[in-house]
Amino acid sequence: MASTSPLASVRRYAWIAAAIAAVIGAAVLLGELRRSAHNTTLPGAARIGGPFTLTSHDGKRFSSDSLAGRPHLVFFGFTHCPDICPTTLLEVTNHLAELGPKADQLAALFITVDPARDTPEHLARYLSAFDKRIIGLTGTEAETDAVRKLYRAYAEKVPGKDGDYTMNHTASVYLMDRSGALASTMTFEESEDVRRKKIARLLDR
Amino acid sequence: MKITPIRASAALQVAATLITATASLAGDYKAGDLKIGEPWTRVTPPGAAVAGGFMTITNTGKEADRLLGGSATISKRLEVHEMTMDGGIMKMRELAKGLEIKPGETVELKPGSFHVMFIELTTPPAIGTPVKGQLKFEKAGTVDVEYKVAPLGAKSASDPAGKVDAGGMGHHGKH
Numbered sequence: 001m002a003s004t005s006p007l008a009s010v011r012r013y014a015w016i017a018a019a020i021a022a023v024i025g026a027a028v029l030l031g032e033l034r035r036s037a038h039n040t041t042l043p044g045a046a047r048i049g050g051p052f053t054l055t056s057h058d059g060k061r062f063s064s065d066s067l068a069g070r071p072h073l074v075f076f077g078f079t080h081c082p083d084i085c086p087t088t089l090l091e092v093t094n095h096l097a098e099l100g101p102k103a104d105q106l107a108a109l110f111i112t113v114d115p116a117r118d119t120p121e122h123l124a125r126y127l128s129a130f131d132k133r134i135i136g137l138t139g140t141e142a143e144t145d146a147v148r149k150l151y152r153a154y155a156e157k158v159p160g161k162d163g164d165y166t167m168n169h170t171a172s173v174y175l176m177d178r179s180g181a182l183a184s185t186m187t188f189e190e191s192e193d194v195r196r197k198k199i200a201r202l203l204d205r
Numbered sequence: 206m207k208i209t210p211i212r213a214s215a216a217l218q219v220a221a222t223l224i225t226a227t228a229s230l231a232g233d234y235k236a237g238d239l240k241i242g243e244p245w246t247r248v249t250p251p252g253a254a255v256a257g258g259f260m261t262i263t264n265t266g267k268e269a270d271r272l273l274g275g276s277a278t279i280s281k282r283l284e285v286h287e288m289t290m291d292g293g294i295m296k297m298r299e300l301a302k303g304l305e306i307k308p309g310e311t312v313e314l315k316p317g318s319f320h321v322m323f324i325e326l327t328t329p330p331a332i333g334t335p336v337k338g339q340l341k342f343e344k345a346g347t348v349d350v351e352y353k354v355a356p357l358g359a360k361s362a363s364d365p366a367g368k369v370d371a372g373g374m375g376h377h378g379k380h
Contacts, residue, residue: 079250079252079253079254080253080254081255082253082255082256082257082320082323083257083295083316083317083320084288084295084317086249087316087358089250090358090366122252125251125252126251126252126253127250128250128251129250129251129357130250154294158297158298160284160299160324161282161284164324164325166297168294168295168296168297169294169295170293170294171290171293171294171295172293185293187290187293189317
């Protein structure tokens with residue numbers, strides 16, 4: 001046998017592997033730092049969102065593939081909601097109106113957390129009061145639950161009288177960039193100006 | 206008849222008194238020691254099953270009272286609810302024991318907070334058609350009120366809000 005024992009050669013390979021790993025790690029870290037320096041992707045953003053298929057308010061199947069390359073707003077709600085859902089829909093409507101044709105590249109998705117009552121027909125009727133570009137999405141409970149989980153959004157059924165119920169749910173609007181990554185969130189509690197700036201930044205990304 | 210300056214000023218005074226009286230009648234109600242200021246609701250999207258009702262309630266008395274519920278001509282039921290935001294999550298709950306109005310305090314029922322909820326709407330609220338209803342208090346009893354109807358998404362009774370006509374809207378925006 002040569003001067004190097006099997007053990008020493010294993011050790012040498014281990015060192016080489018460690019060195020390569022360190023170099024790769026440093027490169028990834030450097031890239032990550034550089035990326036975050038000029039880009040506002042939120043920490044953990046990669047874990048928010050993802051591919052899905054639901055049914056849109058026109059009754060057709062809607063695939064998230066159709067959002068490729070387009071910035072989009074995603075928000076969760078339901079039509080048996082007296083306050084925040086119509087308010088958010090109206091605010092999004094006003095922002096889209098203000099942006100004019102520039103808003104055509106922006107998709108806006110209203111995903112129900114109450115698919116049992118929010119049928120495509122009902123969503124279509126309800127959404128007729130808002131900007132036509134807002135897409136209402138529903139599906140089976142399993143389907144809407146799965147999408148909600150992709151977005152780490154919360155929803156909970158609160159029983160009322162006579163079998164009636166209401167829903168507690170995440171009220172934030174997710175601002176997703178062209179690549180499908182979470183850029184920011186906005187809420188109805190922020191000023192109109194703050195929301196306007198967030199949408200403008202999303203379109204510029 | 207010749208109108209003398211005295212007569213004219215008397216007429217103006219009567220008119221002014223009438224206007225003031227009408228203004229205070231327009232949106233304010235009394236129930237015992239409670240003053241209810243300007244109840245209002247707003248237009249809902251088509252097909253909506255629920256709507257919120259808002260107002261201020263001032264307790265001028267020495268004892269606490271509670272808003273327990275009531276009724277309205279536009280819905281099958283009326284409940285007292287509270288909406289809260291908790292870490293980005295909208296939470297809605299019925300105040301089963303009612304909403305307390307302490308002596309000397311004014312409680313505001315407004316969007317994003319306390320409100321009465323019209324449940325199972327039978328007639329959607331429409332601009333120009335005040336909504337008739339009753340409010341039921343633990344001590345002050347029942348009082349008839351009328352809710353002014355504000356536009357979709359209004360944040361207050363006098364908020365012109367809406368803006369929904371500003372471009373991008375389909376002709377089906379009206380309902």
